[in-house]
Amino acid sequence: MLPWSAELAGRLDHDVVDSALLRGNPLGDPHRRPVMVYLPPGYDDDPARRYPSVYVLLGYTGHVTMWLNRAPFRRPYPELADAVFAGGDVPPAIVVYVDAWTSLGGSQYLDSPATGPYHSYLRDEVVPWVDAHYRTIPDRDHRAVTGKSSGGYGAMVSAMLAPDVFGALATHAGDALFEVSVRPSFPGLARKLRDMYDGSCTAFLADFRSRLAGTKEGDLDLLEVYAYAAAYSADADGTVRVPFDDTGAVVEEVWRRWLACDPVMMAREPRHAEALRSMRAIWVDAGNRDEYFLDFGAVAFHRAVQEAGVPEERVFFELFDAGHGGIEYRYPLALAWLARRLSP
Structure with missing residues (x-):
């Protein structure tokens, strides 16, 4: 080769x-x-x-x-x-x-x-x-x-x-x-958000964009789920809603929007x-x-x-x-x- x-x-x-x-x-x-x-x-x-x-x-x-x-x-x-x-x-x-x-x-x-x-x-x-x-x-x-x-x-x-x-x-x-490939990851992601960013996606994004990507644990995992939420469950005004709460439990209204996008x-x-x-x-x-x-x-x-x-x-x-x-x-x-x- x-x-x-x-x-x-x-x-x-x-x-x-x-x-x-x-x-x-x-x-x-x-x-x-x-x-x-x-x-x-x-x-x-x-x-x-x-x-x-x-x-x-x-x-x-x-x-x-x-x-x-x-x-x-x-x-x-x-x-x-x-x-x-x-x-x-x-x-x-x-x-x-x-x-x-x-x-x-x-x-x-x-x-x-x-x-x-x-x-x-x-x-x-x-x-x-x-x-x-x-x-x-x-x-x-x-x-x-x-x-x-x-x-x-x-x-x-x-x-x-x-x-x-x-x-x-x-x-x-x-x-x-998504029930099998995505949903099981939510508790771990919620824990990372809680322990590193007080549960705030906004705080995570601000930190992520302020430094070299990939230099903190969970960078790409948190960015990925946020990107998927931006694609599957954004409101008409652009507000991005993630499909889990601060305990890692599914937010049913948002999760239904994800499932509607599941092939x-x-x-x-x-x-x-x-x-x-x-x-x-x-x-x-x-x-x-x-x-x-x-x-x-x-x-x-x-x-x-x-x-x-x-x-x-x-x-x-x-x-x-x-x-x-x-x-x-x-x-x-x-x-x-x-x-x-x-x-x-």
Whole structure:
């Protein structure tokens, strides 16, 4: 494995989407967002040919240039994706790496009065921008959305919320089944808030923003739950409501708002079940030792997909031997599977 970037058979373009929707967002985050677009081998040789597109969403804390990070003895995803198409046995596709970072660490790819309209940004700005700049097949039957962890969450909810835009999805250890994957952490988080910040999220945020991130115990755990609350349970005026009180007990009114955003619960709603039935392909996987119990989330979402009536031949499901991290080798498997099903 080379310790530096390798030659690609295709091409990776770097550009910027100037988002009108993110301009003036509540967090003051940049409205000009980087985007990376991978073009498969042969793209420049036949100017009449059009291609399916696959949109890739990052997990919590992710920003788009992290896709270029190289772990020891491993290749980053753009190189793994390139290898999928370099051999010529997988139908070519355009792969789009989307940035939806926020200063809270992420947006969950939802519209929120506390963070900004990130679902609309993806649906109404990024996708049309790509279709305008590249030779895509600009319809939902030839467009997929994929991701891991919070990116996998984004893939599930984006497909259910915008089935007119996305006709296929892949989720790797995506956030789901909140009762199992999230709720058990609340007492520990409440204790950290009590012992370090007098129970105040406002005090935590002020302290966190005043120093180097990650230099106190619980930094990312507290920021993460606040970021999720900003996505799932913010009031119309931008007030963020966390789903537990000072004893770690669930605040039922707020928790119901979280559950309404749980992909497993969403999939049981008639309109979202209909959206899932319209998908040309659905890939669901997770490591069977996932530290956040997102393997159970994957099982539950797969069952919800079955209950929605999606034909089995359109669905791939697997639990594989791994934890939550270091599973980038799964992404090209899903990419190849999707490319074959999206190909005209």
